[in-house]
Amino acid sequence: MTTVTQHLWFEKGMREALSTYVGLIPGSAIEWITPIPGDTPSGPAGSVQIAGFHLGDQRYMAIEAGPLDSFNHSFSILVSCDDQAQIDHLWEKLGEGGSYEPCGWLRDRWGLSWQISAKRLGGLMMGPDPETAKRVTQAMLKMSKIDIAGLERAAAG
Structure with a gap:
């Protein structure tokens, strides 16, 4: 079965954002947060982190990896x-x-x-x-x- 998950890129503040979101939307939870262990193009080991969470019945992943593209109205x-x-x-x-x-x-x-x-x-x-x-x-x-x-x-x- 194919799984579809929305993915959000945060420049910074991902943990605070996700905590806010799951605290406001009933039936929501952060499932996991983990740092990327090795160096990445976005920073040294541990500076980039990813997370899995759900808001109500919708699945999401998120990454905090510095600036890339800002969020906009297209999502x-x-x-x-x-x-x-x-x-x-x-x-x-x-x-x-x-x-x-x-x-x-x-x-x-x-x-x-x-x-x-x-x-x-x-x-x-x-x-x-x-x-x-x-x-x-x-x-x-x-x-x-x-x-x-x-x-x-x-x-x-």
């Missing part, structure tokens, strides 16, 4: 939340020291992009009524942090 982690309290909590904690962006996007302090959304958003946008979907989409496009009550008001017209 983000989408978290679909059950309720506003979960959105609010993740928004505050992941955005701390980073930056907030439109439509539920934020960058954490390590530069990784996240989409903090509501499970309800998909149902409202993909429902049978195109006018409802249009109103909900327009409301979402005006939001920074996703507001479920605001989406419901838009859906109701």
